Every structure is written in structure tokens, then in C-alpha cells.
Amino acid sequence: MSFLHQALIFLTAAVVFVPLFKRLGLGSVLGYLAAGLVIGPWGIKLVSDVESILHFSELGVVLLLFLIGLELRPARLWELRRSVFGLGGAQVVGTGALLAAVGWGLGLPLPTALIAGLGLSLSSTAFALQLLAEKNELTTDHGQAAFGILLFQDLAVIPLLALLPFLGEAPEPRAPGASGWLHAVQVVGVLAAVVLGGRYVLRPVLRRVAATHTQELFTATALLVVVGTALLVSQVGLSMALGAFLAGVLLADSEFRHELEADIEPFKGLLLGLFFIAVGMSVNLGLLVRSPLLVGGLVLGLVLLKALVLFALGRRVFHDTAPSLSLAICISQGGEFAFVLFSLAVGFQVMERELAELLVVVVSLSMAVTPVLLMLYDKALRPRLRRANTRAFDVSPEEDQPVIIAGLGRVGQVVARVLRARRIGFTALDIDAEHIDFLKKFGNTFIHYGDASRLDLLRAARAHKARVFVLAIDDVEASVRTAETVRQHFPHLTLFARARNRQHAYRLLGAGVTHVMRETFAGSLEMTEDVLQALGLSFSQSKDTVERFRAHDEELLRSTYEHQGDDQKLKAMAAQARKELEQLFDKDEQEKPV
Helix, strand or coil, X not given: CCHHHHHHHHHHHHHHHHHHHXXXXXXXXXXXXXXXXXXXCCCCCCCCCHHHHHHHHHHHHHHHHXXXXXXXXXXXXXXXXXXXXXXXXXXXXXHHHHHHHHHHHCCCCHHHHHHHHHHHHXXXXXXXXXXXXHCCCCCCHHHHHHHHHHHHHHHHHHHHHHHHHHHCCCCCCCCHHHHHHHHHHHXXXXXXXXXXXXXXXXXXXXXXXXXXXCHHHHXXXXXXXXXXXXHXXXXXXXXXXXXXXXXXXXXXXXXXXHHHHHHHHHHHHHHHHHHHHHHHHHCCHHHHHHCHHHHHHHHHHHHHHHHHHXXXXXXXXXXXXXXXXXXXXXXXXXXXXXXXXXXXXXXXXXXXXXXXXXXXXXXXHHHHHHHHHHHHXXXXXXXXXXXXXXXXXXXXXXCCCCEEEECCCHHHHHHHHHHHHCCCCEEEEECCHHHHXXXXXXXXCCEEECCCCCHHHHHHCCHHHCCEEEECCCCHHHHHHHHHHHHHHCCCCEEEEEECCHHHHHHHHXXXXXXXXXXXXXXXXXXXXXXXXXXXXXXXXXXXXXXXXHHHHHHHHHHHHCCCCCHHHHHHHHHHHHHHHHHXXXXXXXXXXX
């Protein structure tokens, strides 16, 4: 079968299955897996060369790790050292030891049980990070912890691969002393070359390529950097994904970070999808058909044991059930590096081929189980945990404060800092308990937990004694709900509300809020004033222009509020407003003294 025929099959399978599974709420990863099962050797047999496709598609994992590295500046990576080496080390050692003990108890030889346990302790970097990215949870506490653990697992592959010759019989005997030292020197040399090259060679090269203003050449250079670094690192036995991640970290502070990310992203998405399809194709359904209870029991046991270890570690770190469960579920599956480890274990006679094939099936099915578990958790368990863990509120101010701030995000924090600097008392409310705990670590003891739209919370915060209410909640529905509650029960409060956009502003105006500030409006006007001065207008001219525009747009906002559902009317009013504003500025120019 030609390459184009195979490409057609893969693209068709992805286009059919991924949207279907996304619509069913099962996620794109499970859709790719199902596509692989259908077109693979155990499905309708459209593609049979699974091994070569799996090796080629691993480039998607490499690109994924490079992009993650681009997002992690070295300083940020240093901040993650505890989750990488602390959490990651505890997870690999703890899970690996328990799984090895289970294998030994079931009659496996100790070396086999050890490699099986440690191999199964590794999770799928590609699966977990893709799932977290789809749910916008990479930046959450459990997302960062999961990333740290996955990064340590990538590092742990190196000693695991080095352990195999000592547990079994190497295909080609080597002198243990000299070769070991030589290999260590090679590893250090390659890593040093990558670090120095990334800092002193790559940036000048990228600058020269960028100077040609040839987009496709820059894209080719970006791919060359990733693939070249990955292959160089793999030559000394390190993970290609680890090499790509290191290259990304080294370029995270460069001026080309966003351009590299934009160029690599499409290739990453396609190749990562191909990797998931290849994993689905590699599942030996014959074993599942012959021994369904054995395979099902092993999958359940693997996921459950890993989840229990991760949950225990999460509880120790987060002191909360919800993020601990999220961490436990999202990386409870087996990982793609287990395929490599078990294959090599067969070659070194550490593991029987039949056992390796069985474990590969277990790992593959555990990947398929993860999206389903996450979906069930999100729909059934997470809402209950939020309700169970939710305190009604923890506000008990010792004295009346003149200001109440609802929402300690970007806007609320700025208001709070200014008031605090002026020694003006206030009570701050936020519904994100984790966010509050984080801010309190930095001495912000004035923050209290609670849903500001609740009347009992506002009374507890002594809203009836306050004078000003600052509404800076990010969620539009919660913001409007809070505005309605405040206007109805505390009409004496002067309410200043932050709106995310024009539609949000319309809803706040409808709730009776008179002081509505659009989030980016003031900053945009300030920048416009600087732009006008850079173009030659005087300070007073640019300031007057911006102030006229501000007043005109605020008036337009209120006049269009009554017609917000009538698109034709809004278009006509906007055109008329533009014309009036132009005439206003033209009149000013004519009246200027000569």
C-alpha cells in the first residue's frame, strides 16, 4: 500500500471518529484510539504495518514535549523541582514497588516482576497532557503536579533501560567497567552540547533564518531543531522526548518562542493524533478475546493501584479531595515507554514474550479507560465533591469595612493593592478556595471564601455597613447574578462592575449597574493616547481626542443597550455613531486658531 493510500485511511478515520467521540463527550483521544482499533489488524485490516507507524508517530510526542518546554522558562522549571523529584520520585518508587510485589506474589521471577512493576508505574505523557489541555487544566494545581510527575517518569526511563543488562543477558556482552564510564561521559557530553548549542548557537541561527523573511524556511528550521536534538540525545540512550523538552526549555526565553510554537503546533497535532491511532492499532484484541477476565482484571488492578498511590500523594500535597482525585485519574494509565521497555526486556531475556504482549494490551486498554473515567468523574463525582467541600463562607470581619471586593482575579487584585496601600479597609470575596489559599501564602489575610451572589454571605460580610461594592468576578453568569443580588438587597451601595466585553456590559446595565468598566477599554484608550503622540499630536490634543472618544463610546454603549437583540438596528447605530464622531473631530480641526 502506498504512502498516500495510508495517509488517506488515517485522515478519513480521524475525521470520522474524532468529531463523533467529541460530540458524545468522550474526548478526541478516545476517538483516535477507536479509529486505530477499527482500521488496524484486529479491525477491518486496512493497515497492518503497526510497528513502523508507531515509531514514526512517536515524533508527535517529541513535538509535544518541545512545545511544553517552550512554555517553561528555566526559572519556572526550577520552581517545579519539588513536584518533579519529590512527587515524581515518590510515585515511580511507590507504584513500582507495589506492582513488583504483586507480580512476585503471582509467581513472576524477581527481575521480571521488578521490570514489569517499574514499567507499569510510568504513565502516558502524550495522553495525560492532551487530556489536561482539552480540559484547560494544565495550569491548575493538579495539572502542574501531573506534569512534574510525567517529567520525572521521562527521566526515569534512562536508568530503567540501563538496568536491563544487569537483570538479564545482554545480546552482546560488554565490558562492564569501561563501557559504563564511557557511556556516562557520552551522556554528559551530549547534554552539555545541547545546553550550550541551545544558548549560543540556535538563537543566532534562528535570527539569520528569520532575516530571510521566508516562512517555510523558518518552519523547516524549527522542525530541524526539534528532530535533530531528539535524535542526538537518543544516540546515547536518552529519551527523544526528553531531548526535545530540553531544547524547548532552552528556547523558552528567546524572542522566537511564539513563532516556533505557531510553526510546530500543526505538525504536533497531526502526529500526536497518528500516535494515538497507532496505539489503538497495536492492541492485541486476540488476547482480550481469549482471556477477557484476565485482561480486564489486570487493567482494573493497574488503574486502581496507580490511582490509590497518586490519590495518597495528592492528599499529602493538596490537603483536598477534588484535586487529588483529578491527579489520580488523569495519570492512572500505563505509558508509551512501557512498550519500549517490555520489548527490550524480551531481548535481554528478562521477560517472556507472551507476558510482554499481555502487558502491552493492558497498557493500551488502560489508556482507553482514562478518558472514560475522567468523563464519569466530571459528570458524577466532581460536582458532589465541590458541594461537599464547599464552606458556606468563612467571613467574620471584626469591624465594618467601607469596601467589598468580589473576585480576586486580575482586576480585583489591583483594586485591593491600591486600597491596601492607602490603608483603606475592605473585605475581599472569592469562590476559588485554591486561589485563596495561594494568595494567603503571601500574607493576604484579608481574603475570604464564598459565593458573592449569596445573600447570607453578603450579610455576613456586613454589606449593609459598606459604602462601595467592587464587582470583579470573571465568570459572566456569576457576575450578573451578584449584581442583581446587590442591587436588590443593598441599593445604598455604589456598585462598580468590571465587564469582560460589550455583551457582559449590556447584561450589567440591565441589572441596574451604572458604573460599568470594560476590562480592556481603559488600557486600550491609554495606549491609543500614546500612539497619537507618537504620530505628532501634542499631549493635550491626544488626551482630548481620547476623552472625546471615551465619552462618545460610553454614550453609544448605553444607547445601543436597548437594541442589543436587533443586529440591523445596531449596525445602523454604529455607522451613524462613526459618522458623528468623524464630524465632531472635523469640526474641531476647522475651529482651531490659525
